Amino acid sequence: MSDHNQDRQGEAPRWLDNPGNVKKLLWLLAAIGLALFATDALYHKHVHFQAESVFGFYALFGFGAFVAIVLAGKYLRKILMRPEDYYDD
């Protein structure tokens, strides 16, 4: 647990420090996503369940499940969140 805060003066900015570069990465991710979504048209999906044959099913499911989980967690916080020292008495 040493050197908590070494001197940051004169530190060269990193590539990721530039918001423009982060934006580029995010656009790249979006482009990859779009390409993957479109890929469903290019191959025959072997499915176990009807739902899987929906175009882009896994993409939609991944996006939807992720948003649902995070938003559910956010509301769960209203019920479950307590100050850090809640159990320290």
Next chain:
Amino acid sequence: MMIEFNPGLIMIIGGLFVPLLSGMGRRVLLVALPVAGLAYTIALDPGMSQTTDLFGYTLELLRVDKLSLVWGYIFHIAAFLGVLYAIHEDDPLQGTMAQLYMGSAVGAVFAGDLITLFIYWEVTAISSVFLIWATGTERSFRSGMRYLIIQVGSGVLLLAGAILIVADTGSIAFNHIGIDSLGGKLVFLAFGIKCAFPLLHNWLQDSYPEATVTGTVILSAFTTKLAVYALARGFAGTEVLIYIGAAMTAFPVFFAVIENNLRRVLAYSLNNQLGFMVVGIGLGTELALNGTASHAFAHILYKALLFMSMGAVLFRTGTVKASELGGLYKSMPWTATFCIIGAMSISAFPLFSGFVTKSMILTAAAEEHRWIIWGVLLMASAGVMEHSGIKIPYFAFFAHDSGRRVKEAPINMLLAMGITAALCIGIGIYPDPLYAILPFPVDYHPYTTGHVITSLQLLVFAALAFVWLTISGLYPAETPSVNLDFDWVYRKLLPRFVGWLKSGISEIDRSGRETLLGIVDDIMAFVHRHHGLDGTFARTHPAGTMVFWAVALLGLFLVLYLIA
């Protein structure tokens, strides 16, 4: 002819010599024991066995088959990596207890009967608590006590169940048990506690984040996976496990989203991963059980890797709270890289270990036409991407720069993380050696076009959802906090109830005494009225005064006698 004995004994007996050595000698011994254990385990062949008779029962001290070997291999690998990660520490107590703990976990896996299993089961509980207590805080002490009570309780249930099973069947052999008999139910519950079934799970999230930097890495590998092994051995194909497992994959996901302590996030994530394995055991098909065994193997590695990376962060910065971290990739680039490899492995990206193991369980669920279970597992997979794939690396190493500039992790930690990361990628790229050691012949091909594309779609769109939620400000901010979970029942509600009970009992006691004294007063007044100086009896009987006092004295004697 090889001498056959339980390979767990190598680390158990060897571990006892750890305190006798110091410096380099101790370090060499600590690393040599798991290596020797692994070498010996590799030399074992299915069918080997060692038995001894005790009080008319046959104890099978060593039972080697394909199922126990999978766990035997991975436990030794995890032991080696855990010890290497901790080798910079000069703590003979932790070193010894870790060896006892790891050795007894191996011992339990190779135990062929319930009594031998019980003994190793309890040793894992008692030795491992020292890895929590070694933190040395009041908080870790109390957390360790709760852990110990629950773990030992699991052992007591196991013993009780074993006794009933022996009474029923006359055999102490540890084979398929099933939940039909009462003994079977008790053993099931004992395994369920150690496996962190829903509502029995909180010891895990309570204690693992309180253990030492290195202790958590070691703890994460053994206890729960021993329980998975025991369930696979005793309860394969037990329908209820499918539902228990599905619930286990789902509910920790929500807690992981809102948890601020990143080691606790990993504990929830561990719980969620166990769920996949439990579903596999419940399905009970060859594909499902292969999935469980291989997923346990892969999971031990990537989960240890994630705990190692967060341990390194804790070691260098003194905190693993998401609200206090960020930007650490600048000063801990190697740790960040290894963490991302662990994150991609657990998220089941193609070319990483989770991809070739978890999918066997999902496919097995689909082949059994269990579409709800399959949907829950798929949802939980998106959840894994959230809490372990993105949250852990993002909030520790990227996000908002906390301004912390620290040293990179010590060389031995980096080495341990590097080897573990290499194994995660190795299994992902070339799963055949892992498939070869599974309990049943493997006819499964993870790298089909459909599997690769659908997995990438799920994961990339989950990542896009994270981007959208973050940019739109919908993603909940990391806040210093604790979140209530089931442990609230025994950490708050039960103590409150006991306090209420205590004050209730003393209230009843007090009013009871008052009533009793009132009755005695009334009787005395009655006696006085009739036998007193002016009483009816006193008037008609002049000797009444004497009689009254005689009676009063006798009464006093009686009371004194009763009190004495």
